[in-house]
Amino acid sequence: MLSTEPLVGNADPFSPAEPSPLTAEPFRMSDGTTLALSKKLLLSITPNELHIHDDKTNKSKLRSCCGLWAAAAKPLIIPLYNVLYAEVGESTLTIKFATKVSRTTVKPSSLSYPYEPAHHTVIEEWSTRLLNAAYGESQVRKRFKVIINPFGGRGSAATIFDKSCRPLLYAANCSLDVQITEHSGHAIEIAENLDIDAFDAILCCSGDGVPHEVFNGLAKRPDGMRALKTMAVCQLPGGSGNGMCWNLTGTGDASAATLSIIKSIRKPLDLISITQGDNRLLSFLSQSFGIIAELDLGTEDLRWMGSARFTYGLLQRVWKRTVYPCDIAVKVAIDSKDSIREHYRQRGSKEDAIEYDYHKGLPELKYGDINSELPEDWQLVHRPNMGNFYAGNMAWMSAGVNFFPASLPNDGMFDLICVDATVSRFQIMKMLLLVETGKHFDLPHVSYRKVLSYRIIPHKRPGVEKEYISVDGEQIPFGPFQAEVHHGLGTVLAKGHVYEAPGV
Numbered sequence: 001m002l003s004t005e006p007l008v009g010n011a012d013p014f015s016p017a018e019p020s021p022l023t024a025e026p027f028r029m030s031d032g033t034t035l036a037l038s039k040k041l042l043l044s045i046t047p048n049e050l051h052i053h054d055d056k057t058n059k060s061k062l063r064s065c066c067g068l069w070a071a072a073a074k075p076l077i078i079p080l081y082n083v084l085y086a087e088v089g090e091s092t093l094t095i096k097f098a099t100k101v102s103r104t105t106v107k108p109s110s111l112s113y114p115y116e117p118a119h120h121t122v123i124e125e126w127s128t129r130l131l132n133a134a135y136g137e138s139q140v141r142k143r144f145k146v147i148i149n150p151f152g153g154r155g156s157a158a159t160i161f162d163k164s165c166r167p168l169l170y171a172a173n174c175s176l177d178v179q180i181t182e183h184s185g186h187a188i189e190i191a192e193n194l195d196i197d198a199f200d201a202i203l204c205c206s207g208d209g210v211p212h213e214v215f216n217g218l219a220k221r222p223d224g225m226r227a228l229k230t231m232a233v234c235q236l237p238g239g240s241g242n243g244m245c246w247n248l249t250g251t252g253d254a255s256a257a258t259l260s261i262i263k264s265i266r267k268p269l270d271l272i273s274i275t276q277g278d279n280r281l282l283s284f285l286s287q288s289f290g291i292i293a294e295l296d297l298g299t300e301d302l303r304w305m306g307s308a309r310f311t312y313g314l315l316q317r318v319w320k321r322t323v324y325p326c327d328i329a330v331k332v333a334i335d336s337k338d339s340i341r342e343h344y345r346q347r348g349s350k351e352d353a354i355e356y357d358y359h360k361g362l363p364e365l366k367y368g369d370i371n372s373e374l375p376e377d378w379q380l381v382h383r384p385n386m387g388n389f390y391a392g393n394m395a396w397m398s399a400g401v402n403f404f405p406a407s408l409p410n411d412g413m414f415d416l417i418c419v420d421a422t423v424s425r426f427q428i429m430k431m432l433l434l435v436e437t438g439k440h441f442d443l444p445h446v447s448y449r450k451v452l453s454y455r456i457i458p459h460k461r462p463g464v465e466k467e468y469i470s471v472d473g474e475q476i477p478f479g480p481f482q483a484e485v486h487h488g489l490g491t492v493l494a495k496g497h498v499y500e501a502p503g504v
Ligand SMILES: Nc1ncnc2c1ncn2[C@@H]1O[C@H](COP(=O)(O)OP(=O)(O)OP(=O)(O)O)[C@@H](O)[C@H]1O
Pocket: 149, 150, 151, 152, 153, 154, 180, 181, 182, 183, 184, 185, 186, 206, 207, 208, 209, 210, 213, 238, 239, 240, 241, 473, 474
């Protein structure tokens, strides 16, 4: 006689001790969704859930009014999104899944059921069906090259990975090749020299600095375009700014982000070339000059304040109405907010990417580089009162900061916000208060455009010792640079077609 007792997992401690007798042959119903391991144990795949009807383990006890216990059998329901793997051993079927432990956190769990070896084929077929339903278009058993920045955030990225991420990745039977960075720029070297056929994705447990390096490492290869198409990049929240993770997984919790990445789908991502001097680099998240760049890079002396340093630094600058003079020329794609909103709503559901010549390093620049003549139809405009020049390719810049609500991953455009420092302090504070919801988009003093390219020539302010330009949160030299978008050049693992942020 076979026992159908779960070997591991969340068995009900009140269930009777004697094993359920096997009274039926394992079978699948005509549509192949239900597996009966015994008369009392049915596993059913529904469109969104796995239902486990187990007389013995799913009995929920209800206290009757006279104080006696009554039993009612309820199926155990596991959302298919949470199903990580179904392992078919010689005589045991193990279902691994993520269980919720708090509002935001999950951990791996499993249930194992013994079966007669003669039924191996049926069990295997049903398990394949379960995995297909649980993963959909997403790849099962992804192969990850994991890069951990040991100094990311508060220096806890390795611990976060080991405690919250690794157990879920193992439960999903993903293969992991983990490497800890040893110096700044190490992730560029790792990506540049990676055997790209050996992995499906590079998983950065870090802030946004490491994915920035990874894109640039892939771009440095002679087959850069193929590498950027083949290798998906993704991020677990191991830094202080985890913009990529928020945009693509919709959470800043490491375990929930891991589950999201396990179930995510490969998607093209627009990337932006930045040319400065004779250098060319790629940006995936943002470029800033002015207040945001200074807050990102120029408040290191206030690090002891924790995240309050941004608020403090911001209030200081808004109060002083600091200006950041510059000249800008912009190749605009869409400049009215109504048309941007329309574009966002229409494109949000579309999927496309242009084909590149994948034997080459990087695509040619359509508008030339920073050393080229300015294209004829561009106009350089002097902006002596620039307060915030901020270009974004994703919605969230960090937790709660939905600066670019209209941005789309793969529309061949990026978004540009310009705000003058002459705007009243009240209006600036209003904008900052609305940033989390993205509602600042509609404020009349916020210039919001979709662009294809721009050139900026920042001017040094007399008496100011340090000036900053930030690309993906990393500092580049202070000086003129040009930016140009490449439609769908990069690849990421993402939950959906649009960013996980309130749009417009
Ligand atoms: N082992 C290392 N030693 C020193 N620097 C490193 C190391 N690994 C990565 N870095 C650098 O750390 C920088 C920031 O990385 P990341 O974005 O992952 O973390 P972060 O905590 O969000 O950073 P920050 O708050 O400084 O922006 C990157 O420029 C990267 O080059």
